[in-house]
Amino acid sequence: MTSRFLPEGRLLTTGTNQAACATPAALAQAMETGTVLEGVALLCDENHDLLVKLGSLTGRIPREETALGIADGSTRDIAILSRVGKPVCFTVEALEEREGALTPILSRRRAQALALEDILSWTSGQVIPATVTHLEPFGAFVDIGCGVPSMIGVERLSISRIAHPRDRLRVGQEIYAAVLAVDRAAGRVVLTHRELLGTWAENAALFRPGMTVPGYARGVKDYGTFVELTPNLSGLAECKDGIREGDRVSVYIKSILPERMKLKLLVIDTLPPADVPEPPRYFVTEGVLDRWRYAPPGCQKPGGETVFSS
Structure with missing residues (x-):
């Protein structure tokens, strides 16, 4: 539909x-x-x-x-x-x-x-086009048809947590979203985005041990730095002085462990910041989703799961 x-x-x-x-x-x-x-x-x-x-x-x-x-x-x-x-x-x-x-x-x-009237007939899980109209710390406001607004909460933009939606999107950008729920009484729909950006396994398949790739520091801890390789894939890198949250860095991929849903990384260098966020890589752009599970089969760790129901 x-x-x-x-x-x-x-x-x-x-x-x-x-x-x-x-x-x-x-x-x-x-x-x-x-x-x-x-x-x-x-x-x-x-x-x-x-x-x-x-x-x-x-x-x-x-x-x-x-x-x-x-x-x-x-x-x-x-x-x-x-x-x-x-x-x-x-x-x-x-x-x-x-x-x-x-x-x-x-x-x-x-x-x-x-x-x-058409929007309120949508079903949960339906994939729809949207255009970003403005960004707030708590989410991205989008046009879902003829200027009718909706919002995607910052926590639903991706699996990788970000400080602000501007780290992921820009105003005027054409994106896809999925309908999480339809509130016909209130005349609005609730949207999500992360389920269209691929599971852990789908994203991990883009990389191999021994590769050196760019990423973003999304969490700097005393035991290491979480580096985002894609919006739905992050790994832990060893501590390196001078790395701040939001920095763009290059990392060496030491290992990929599907059974533990882990990537082991090594920060090589800091990189110049990107002018605009990279466009999302979508694994789903049409149809109706029923259930989405982030973790790979047999993984020892629980992962995010979304059940779409009317």
Whole structure:
């Protein structure tokens, strides 16, 4: 099952969307069918209406139609202001003649309502596309369809613990997530991310003893340093002076022990920091998950496990 309503920005440059926004006749057809389209918000005027570029025309989204919750005050106006210069989704509500010019009247609120109806039909374990909208110490906020927001808690971004979601993601990044639960009464979904990044065995299979590879120091202890090789794989390196948490380092892989779910490492050197986090390597990008177990079969240590259930 795939979502019919994508995060904002995914439709903008498609041929179908561009054709539907190109002419008054095409916009009238979209109005008739209730099709969700996208355009770039040119500005927010003094009334907090959004003006949207549509081919040779400029559409208007009235303030109360800019987002779910604006009309009743449950959504703040920053949700309007922050869309300037960015793609916005909408349905076409009317084509009005104003001062001799044709002005499409649009509704982002209606597009979001349609998306939310679809979102609340999702099932636990469903893999969905998402786009990162902003980052807080406690989690990553994402657009899961037409600007409808959700959040992935920092503890569910990966198996390897991080100090802040910016260590893993960046704003505007297109990612995948899995539905952990659907709260239809509250009108929201709970998401997770780590289950898509592979099990211990899947990640360990990318490496072999004797390799020297880059990683990140995620935990500096008096008995050694935990170094992340992938978001779902870390190993313990011997103590080395001058290593701080968050440092990018090169490590020599001494051994890989599946039965104990351990990697023994040796820090070789510190490396220059990366400009942006590396994109996640996904082992799952579609379908519906039922159960996910991090530890390999026969491992003596318990590992993380997620049971997806409706």
